Amino acid sequence: MTRHFLASLRLDHQQAEPLYRQIYLRIKDAIVQGTLVANSRLPSVRGLASDLGVARATVENAYGALMAEGFLQSRGQAGTYVSAQLLKVPERRESSAVATLSTPAPSAFQSHPAGPIQPFQLGLPALDAFPRALWQRIVARQLRGTTMAALAHPPPNGLLELREAIVHYLHLSRGIVCQPEQVFICAGYQALLELVINALLQPGEAVWLEDPGYPVTQPMFSAAGMQIVPVPVDKQGMDISAGMIARPNARMAVLTPTHQSPLGVTLSLARRMMLLDWATRQSAWIVEDDYDSECRYYGKPLPPLKSLDRQGRVLYAGTFSKTLFPALRMAYLVVPAEQVAAFERCSQLRGCGCPPLLQAGVADFINGGHFYRHLKRMRLLYRQRRAWLAQALTQRLADYLTVAPQAGGIQMLVHLKAAFNDSELAKKAWQQGLSIQALSDWQMSASAENGLLLGFANFTSYHEAERAVARLAAIIER
Ligand SMILES: Cc1ncc(COP(=O)(O)O)c(C=O)c1O
Numbered sequence: 001m002t003r004h005f006l007a008s009l010r011l012d013h014q015q016a017e018p019l020y021r022q023i024y025l026r027i028k029d030a031i032v033q034g035t036l037v038a039n040s041r042l043p044s045v046r047g048l049a050s051d052l053g054v055a056r057a058t059v060e061n062a063y064g065a066l067m068a069e070g071f072l073q074s075r076g077q078a079g080t081y082v083s084a085q086l087l088k089v090p091e092r093r094e095s096s097a098v099a100t101l102s103t104p105a106p107s108a109f110q111s112h113p114a115g116p117i118q119p120f121q122l123g124l125p126a127l128d129a130f131p132r133a134l135w136q137r138i139v140a141r142q143l144r145g146t147t148m149a150a151l152a153h154p155p156p157n158g159l160l161e162l163r164e165a166i167v168h169y170l171h172l173s174r175g176i177v178c179q180p181e182q183v184f185i186c187a188g189y190q191a192l193l194e195l196v197i198n199a200l201l202q203p204g205e206a207v208w209l210e211d212p213g214y215p216v217t218q219p220m221f222s223a224a225g226m227q228i229v230p231v232p233v234d235k236q237g238m239d240i241s242a243g244m245i246a247r248p249n250a251r252m253a254v255l256t257p258t259h260q261s262p263l264g265v266t267l268s269l270a271r272r273m274m275l276l277d278w279a280t281r282q283s284a285w286i287v288e289d290d291y292d293s294e295c296r297y298y299g300k301p302l303p304p305l306k307s308l309d310r311q312g313r314v315l316y317a318g319t320f321s322k323t324l325f326p327a328l329r330m331a332y333l334v335v336p337a338e339q340v341a342a343f344e345r346c347s348q349l350r351g352c353g354c355p356p357l358l359q360a361g362v363a364d365f366i367n368g369g370h371f372y373r374h375l376k377r378m379r380l381l382y383r384q385r386r387a388w389l390a391q392a393l394t395q396r397l398a399d400y401l402t403v404a405p406q407a408g409g410i411q412m413l414v415h416l417k418a419a420f421n422d423s424e425l426a427k428k429a430w431q432q433g434l435s436i437q438a439l440s441d442w443q444m445s446a447s448a449e450n451g452l453l454l455g456f457a458n459f460t461s462y463h464e465a466e467r468a469v470a471r472l473a474a475i476i477e478r
Pocket of ligand 1: 123190
């Protein structure tokens with residue numbers, strides 16, 4: 001099979017796509033489509049380079065990228081192989097390890113108060129670092145240039161110029177190839193989920209959700225009459241085997257594969273492949289909530305599920321809440337090409353809910369290069385601000401908690417060491433004006449998880465982080 005595939009591997013020297021990337025994409029496609037199966041051996045770097053008539057470094061780069069993403073493994077002297085872990089199907093066990101259905105909403109979860117930003121407040125990017133003056137100029141220019149046509153009804157799926165800008169951005173930054181008509185602009189994540197539910201689900205159908213998971217998701221599906229299947233999350237992300245055992249015929253899985261909310265783990269490549277395989281066999285849907293992949297400060301995130309989706313099962317959800325600011329209420333959904341008509345019918349009824357003036361402003365912000373520059377600055381800033389909080393916590397509270405490692409994101413998870421009740425602690429902190437959340441309040445099934453979720457993006461100095469930690473320490477030590 002390997003020999004056959006490699007014999008058909010042709011490079012196009014006229015293409016703008018660099019040669020190493022062409023090799024990378026062909027091999028990745030062959031693995032995703034099952035032409036190259038787990039454990040098959042690839043030719044040596046030197047062998048392939050000579051067969052293809054390219055430099056060794058070109059093949060080395062392609063193999064290196066595929067290894068970093070987990071598609072290939074080096075087995076030393078024995079050579080380079082397609083990873084063994086891909087597509088391991090779980091054994092069917094009789095006992096259901098996962099509790100299903102009728103799960104109450106995590107009751108103690110609190111949404112943030114309006115008004116001044118509180119220390120540790122979750123879900124906020126660094127608002128002080130947002131280029132407000134530039135944004136004001138862009139929106140004012142849009143306003144001044146308003147045409148008569150722009151006063152009529154806007155397109156229900158979002159302005160074309162914004163959808164085109166998103167297509168371009170997703171291609172460059174996440175390797176997702178899609179057309180503007182596949183993109184739907186929505187007024188935030190909740191509106192996006194409502195659109196997905198209306199277009200694809202019937203009441204009573206089962207949906208896998210991560211447990212613990214983002215507390216906004218479960219009430220949305222419960223309110224729409226869906227059966228909730230909480231699926232545990234471990235170090236490799238959502239436990240797909242557990243979902244398949246608990247409810248193999250679910251209609252949808254909703255998850256945060258790049259940076260699991262709230263545990264921060266990444267869905268392993270083996271599980272990505274298993275999930276895609278399950279969705280294809282069951283004709284089920286996957287909602288990939290890629291809410292903060294831009295806020296990564298070490299390494300590159302794994303390619304999104306959407307970029308591996310050959311069967312049109314993945315709906316990709318992104319948001320401008322973390323990259324720009326949450327008050328925009330602007331998110332976007334990329335749907336499979338075959339589903340565009342169904343989504344268009346639903347969005348005709350609902351409208352997109354985002355003012356066209358702001359959509360045009362965001363399109364301008366992206367097309368003018370400001371978006372990319374802002375993200376680059378933010379990655380460095382978040383790394384710095386996270387380090388301040390981690391240092392302050394370690395110096396003051398090392399006896400009580402440990403800071404979980406993370407490669408990205410704008411909130412921190414700390415595990416409580418002693419027998420604290422995280423929920424009680426969060427409530428007390430809340431009363432003192434510290435906007436902390438308890439990990440167990442993000443959990444649907446009863447569990448021994450005991451941790452705190454802390455936002456750090458708005459600490460503008462080490463001393464600010466230190467002062468907030470001192471206030472938290474006073475509560476813990478009391
Ligand atoms: C897990 C997760 N998904 C999605 C979102 C996006 O939400 P919205 O676009 O409504 O601000 C967030 C924002 O905090 C989030 O944490």
